[in-house]
Amino acid sequence: SSGINAEYGGGDMLAAQHVLSSSISMCDIDVRPGLWSNIVLAGGTTLLTGFADRLTTECHAKMTSSTKVKVVTGGNSTDRIFSAWVGASILASLGTFQELWISKQEYEEEGKLIVDKKCP
Numbered sequence: 001s002s003g004i005n006a007e008y009g010g011g012d013m014l015a016a017q018h019v020l021s022s023s024i025s026m027c028d029i030d031v032r033p034g035l036w037s038n039i040v041l042a043g044g045t046t047l048l049t050g051f052a053d054r055l056t057t058e059c060h061a062k063m064t065s066s067t068k069v070k071v072v073t074g075g076n077s078t079d080r081i082f083s084a085w086v087g088a089s090i091l092a093s094l095g096t097f098q099e100l101w102i103s104k105q106e107y108e109e110e111g112k113l114i115v116d117k118k119c120p
Contacts, residue, residue, distance in 0.1 A: 017058040037068045042083040
């Protein structure tokens, strides 16, 4: 298979550009060009040598020539290693997000169906 993906422990993961493309295609058609031109990489895995360049190349290969694809890798490597965690911690601390929290007890009682109940 082609694309940026990993096969560890015998499991296959979707390629990064496939996840990106699928996510953007689920959004309103009017906002898609803005999303394609504002891809921000965060997290330690994005520090792999050539990751941003390869992701950009693979996204361009899947898009029409009129679609602008821009991948941004802001900050230094230390910032990028922790940026996903910092963003998640900020989101988790918001009062409006706390109603979506799932406790261990809720998950043990209802299983994965609790996610659909709380996050329709």
